[in-house]
Amino acid sequence: MLIVVTDNVSSVAAGDACEVRMIHPDRVDLARESLLDPEDAALLADRFKSLSDPGRLGIIYSLLEAGEMCVCDLAATVEASESATSHQLRQLRMAGLVRSRKEGRTVYYRIADTHVRLLLDVAVEHYLHHHGDTR
Amino acid sequence: MLIVVTDNVSSVAAGDACEVRMIHPDRVDLARESLLDPEDAALLADRFKSLSDPGRLGIIYSLLEAGEMCVCDLAATVEASESATSHQLRQLRMAGLVRSRKEGRTVYYRIADTHVRLLLDVAVEHYLHHHGDTR
DNA sequence: ACAAAATATGAAGAGTGGTTCATATATTCA
DNA sequence: TGAATATATGAACCACTCTTCATATTTTGT
Helix, strand or coil: CEEEEECCEEEEECCCCCEEEECCHHHHHHHHHCCCCHHHHHHHHHHHHHCCCHHHHHHHHHHHHHCCEEHHHHHHHHCCCHHHHHHHHHHHHHCCCEEEEEECCEEEEEECCHHHHHHHHHHHHHHCCCCCCCC | CEEEEECCEEEEECCCCCEEEECCHHHHHHHHHCCCCHHHHHHHHHHHHHCCCHHHHHHHHHHHHHCCEEHHHHHHHHCCCHHHHHHHHHHHHHCCCEEEEEECCEEEEEECCHHHHHHHHHHHHHHCCCCCCCC
16 A cells, blocks of 8 residues: 655555545554454444334333233334334344244244343433533 | 223224224333333434444444544545545534534544443444344 | 635435335134 | 134335535635
8 A cells, every 4th residue: 555645644545546635644544453344334233223213212112111022012002003013023133132932823022132221221321311512 | 092801802992093902901001101202212213323324333433443533534544435424424423422623624523422432332242242043 | 815625515316214005924713 | 624813024115314426614825
């Protein structure tokens, strides 16, 4: 990688494509070393995405409070159709946030593990009581 | 609210609209009491949404590692255009995850508070080392 | 004042997400 | 076996998101 330094502003010819401008190459290098590899970043982003829907948050809070619940009860709780609820539960299950158990015709869902509650508690702690300025 | 109970399966005629089926009305009532009000749920979901993009996660990790960084350095780090990076920083700023400080023409961004690191640590703890089955 | 630099913003396009509706699967009951 | 129940799945539609491109704003240097 070719690096050209002029005063305190540097440019890097990355590969054979465009030129990138930077002011503090040292910080860029530092930050680059600790970057998640793209695969992990995508995975982590996907998991956060599962938590980014009010309906799914409603499902999760319901399960945290009431323990095991079946699809139709969850649908009634969050006031959504059973189909929509089933679709959302599928996402939550594939994200590893909930697990399911089948008993006869009904399927009971539960929170997968205790990290979920911890994660929400931290988020609520930060977000709901801390609406700071937007500087 | 009219409630009709048959065996252990109940129906609630909610308002004047559709009919909702449920198996454990007690759990539904329990879960309903602890539901976030819609406003808070939407707010919380929005904050998680800010964390649901690999590029934004890259920005956040960069800031956690390198401290203050300007837009062009962040763009170089995550290999995105400066415009795209600026748009993403706007979201992160409005979500209260980062703050900015202007020095001459350059704007330096930093992580808003320590909860952000904690939140990511909990998420990584749960997600990256815990890819369980999908039952 | 003018040009260049650093960032911000707005609009438009492609892609994604969530719901609905119809249908499929699995299970119980008669 | 056939009907009803509980859930799952697939396709389609609308809305939203993210990027790009062009342009605006703010600040510096001459």
